[in-house]
Amino acid sequence: MRRSAIPLVILLMVLGLGAACSKARSDQAITTEIQSKMFSDPQLKAANISVQTNKGEVTLSGDIPSDAARYEAFKLASETPGVTKVVDQMTIKAAEAAPPPPPPEPTPAPVRRSARRLTTPAPLSPAPVAAQPAAPAEPAPPPPPQPRTVEIPSGTTVTVRMIDSVDSSINHPGEVFRASLDAPIVVDNEVVVPAGTDVFVKLVQAKSAGRLAGRSELGLELVRMQFQGKSYTLMSNEYEQTGKSRGKRTAETIGAGAAIGAAIGAIAGGGKGAAIGAGVGGATGTGIQVATKGQQVKIPSETKLDFRLEQPVEVSYFPEKNRSRR
Secondary structure (H helix, E strand, O other), rough: OOHHHHHHHHHHHHHHHHOOOOOOHHHHHHHHHHHHHHHHHOOOOEEEEEEEEEOOOEEEEEEOOOOOHHHHHHHEEEEEOOOOOEEEEEEEEOOOOOOOOOOOOOOOOOOOOOOOOOOOOOOOOOOOOOOOOOOOOOOOOOOOOOOEEEEEEOOOOOEEOOOEEEEEEOOOOOOEEEEEEEOOEEEEOEEOOOOOEOOOOOOOEEEEEEOOOOOEEEEEEEEEEEEOEEEEEEEOOOEEEEEOOOOOOEEEEOOOOOOOOOOOOOOOOHHHHHHHHHHHHHHHHHOOEEEEEEOEEOOOOOEEEEEEOOOOEEEOOOHHHOOOOO
């Protein structure tokens, strides 16, 4: 009896392993689903976006009309089942300049007629009138202001204040959340990016604890910054939050893989994050603590989080427009 049961157990194990392997999606299926979503999206239907998938890692390249389209493409790819990472290589196509107006046609010179000889004495000519002095020429306008380019070095600490909340029992990896800079980014004692600037955070891991055992986990990465009409991709370490079954919590910032963002462009409300940060951060100087409800981890709105840049970022900006949005 025991000998006949052994082959049956082995057969069940092989069938279970085959079923688990069949659930993994192929790169071709992931690429086809992303292209189908983009073709159905009004912002991306006319865009020239190339989608390539290699072992679950999706690379987006090509020309897009705006930052809003960049963010939408990144979001659609991130939310597709089977995608482990999205690489953003898209560029915004500049509008073609209008042709210059044609030069004005030359005015024909007047035809001079010969004067007739007078038979009567010519009248006395009046006294000559003094010539009026020429008006002074207007000074040339000053040249337009030129942008400055500064590199934010790797290792710079970026403190943000969350606008959206994150919950380990509700949200899923790949979702992007809005936040704003809680403190300015300073390079060589000069403010390069002011407080209140819109930034975006991506959920890279979310684990909800079970009823009897286990613990909930959240992992976030800083992926994008919207500053003076431009979108910058950020690569940061991973902020990890873990909840324990007794209600205790530990939060630490650990070095992890870089996250490449997308596009956010013009989706975040300009001053919303700045207004929220000014109302709470100015009073206490500290962020709202991350909460655990039972075994779940929740990062509420207004929470302050610290990230560290893993790669330098080159920023082009106009100093005269560099004002805090708070």
